[in-house]
Amino acid sequence: MLNILIVGAGQCGNRILDSINNKAFGGGRFSKYYSKQKFPSRVETIAVNTAINDLKEMQYTKAKDRLHIPHLHGVGANRIVGKQCFIDNKDLIMRTISERGNFDVAFVITSSSGGTGSSFSPSLIKELKNEYDFPVYGVVILPFREEGTIYLQNSAFCLKEMHNSGTDGIILGDNQFLKYAGTDIQSAYDGINSMVAERMLFLLEALDSEMMMVTDLGDFKTVMSGGAGIATIGFAKGDGNNSIKSIIQESLSPNGLLFSSNIYEEGSRAMIILRGDRKYLNIDDISGQIDKLSSHIGHVFKGVIIRSGEIPKVLSVITLENTVELESLYTLAVEAIQMEKEKHDRMALQKETGTAFSKIDGLEPQY
Amino acid sequence: MRVDHVVRCNLILIIILILSISTASAFNRYDENIYKGDGYQINNYFIEVFSIKSYEDNRLLTINIYKLKSDGTYEELIVTREIISNKKITKYQDGIVEIIVKEKNCTSTIATVDITALGIDVENFQPVKGGVLKAKFIGEPSLLLTKEVDKTNVEIGDTIRVTIKAKNVGTGPAKGITLNHGTTPGFTFKSAIYTTYPEELAAGNPDYTQMYIYEMEAAQSGTFTLIPATVTYYCSTYDSEYTSNSNSPVITVAKEAVETSILELTVTPDKTELRRGEKVTCTVSVRNTKDVPASTIRLDMIYPYNLTYESGCKDIKIIDNKPVIQESVYGARYENEYDYTFLANEVGIFNITAKVSYKDGVNNIINETTSDMIYVVEGEYDYLKEYPLYVYIAPIIIISVIAGWLFWRRNQFKM
């Protein structure tokens, strides 16, 4: 059995973590009162945040698993402040993690654009990699593009820092791309969190070799080490009527992916896990789809979990060689940084020359 | 001396002669027609026309004489037979007893005879069809005498009626019956009601014959065994006299009654149907019905476990958790009422008993009276109580465990 650590940092990370815990209870509001979490492995979840209100909002994560880093109410999207805050509290955070025992793999979930999560996560991964041997993956949620220049700028720096942190891979989700999950911002957040949580749980199951005879953590590591260290996850669920072929295709399509990508073009390695009743899992169809994908991108790991009576589900993990979407995000980010810089310079200049206050420089009040 | 002796001997002879004549005078039946095979019984002797045989014009009659025995058998007696002028004379003799049967006429089926019996005190004689086999032994009489009283527990001055009855349970008739009703000291004879008893009682009647009825008055207190009535009677067949005694009833004569007090009790509940948890009030009324006071009165209530005594009138004291009233005297014709209130704590049917004990002047008396049945039905919410305790406790435990779990679990997820 694997020992898995999942850290949710910042509001976005906390809420996705809470959604994972909720789903592990079986979903539903009151499931925590009557059921046990059904993680396939030993899973420790830790929520980290500077904003206590965000932590208090969580419902399915035990209070002992919520770590508050006192720093007023968040770091206000300022990554510099965030990084300093992490350094100040590094010992507390690392001790909290080490108290949870040994791990075989860790995931750090965060938004790329906020203050706390986006600055803590790269630092935390770096610390974990320094201290431990196990692979550490970042699960990073990109912002809505219209959220503003600071968020774009933060995302660009966060991703870069995380990439350099020594992580074993970054799994991307994109709020902008997944906007369709809800009609308003709140329901979109909930929908996206639930999508990410569902995929994470399936992934955990696929990693545990005791559960899965065909793929395991080793395969996952191999997949994640391919490409540019950026990956995303696809998922699709049958309804009992559609063929496994179409379900696999859906998991690889924009409908199933967490991040906009043409994986046949951009994919590098992939792992596809199928789960469901034997009657839905036509081996020829599956092989056909896997062959098709591997002929485009290269190696594809395949795992099949037979669960009698279950409708089929497909999870795909794909690492990307290059990504058009990320390119355009960085283009936007550069513009944003430029804009912020100009604004900054202008303000600095104004501060020196043009403000109304400077008019009385050198004068003294006369009485 | 010699003459004296002769005279004395003659005198004795004359007396014997007179006695013998008087007790054993001759018995004669003339021209008695007896069919062949039939006979004639004289006391326990039996004369039977045994056979009539015919020769040309002559007929030869054979008469047998038997003696009947008490065990139902008979013995053929040895007779002498003579034929004088073509008529047969059959003769039996034993001591002074002599039976002579003289043929007078004879057809082939009927003999006409003269019968003479000497030395027998003939009491019973009759022709018998069927011969000696049909003859019945005449035995001794035996009277059964009973004395009955109409009451056996009386007080001085009371009149008792005594009835004497008799039945002959022997095998022969009882004759010359005389009765002595037997007077018992302590009783005074008042009057004879019925005196005309028969002189003779035949054997074999299964019913008693009323002999004598009289009334007497109890004159002394005590227990008396009455002196039995006596009958004397005789039977000439055996020439003997008999006596029978009746039974002796026992009569207890009490002393004259002393005036005493009597306490009467009634118990009246105010309702006879109530629900569990309701109250019932019983009114006990006590009344001295006599002019003599009662003393050392104690009034107890006897009620079942499903009632609890709640309250009552001021006279009531609680002794051993029970309501008790104690009074030293209830005067003549005294009356009082007491209220008791009980709480019904169980369903059921029961009654309440009031028990009064007192001295009536002579004896210690206990008098008890029981109320009508009181029905206690279930209270409005009683059905709830009927379930065993765990029915209530189990859900409470389950709910508290669940509540505890929810509370603990909620705290686990609360920051």
Ligand SMILES: Nc1nc2c(ncn2[C@@H]2O[C@H](COP(=O)(O)OP(=O)(O)OP(=O)(O)O)[C@@H](O)[C@H]2O)c(=O)[nH]1
């Ligand atoms: N998918 C998803 N995105 C979220 C959620 N909450 C916030 N975000 C996104 O996360 C970004 C903001 O980052 P947060 O995680 O809120 O910020 P933080 O890490 O708490 O940092 P500070 O609050 O600035 O200290 C924005 O782009 C939001 O769109 C959520 O529940 N789900």
Ligand SMILES: [Mg+2]
């Ligand atoms: Mg925040």
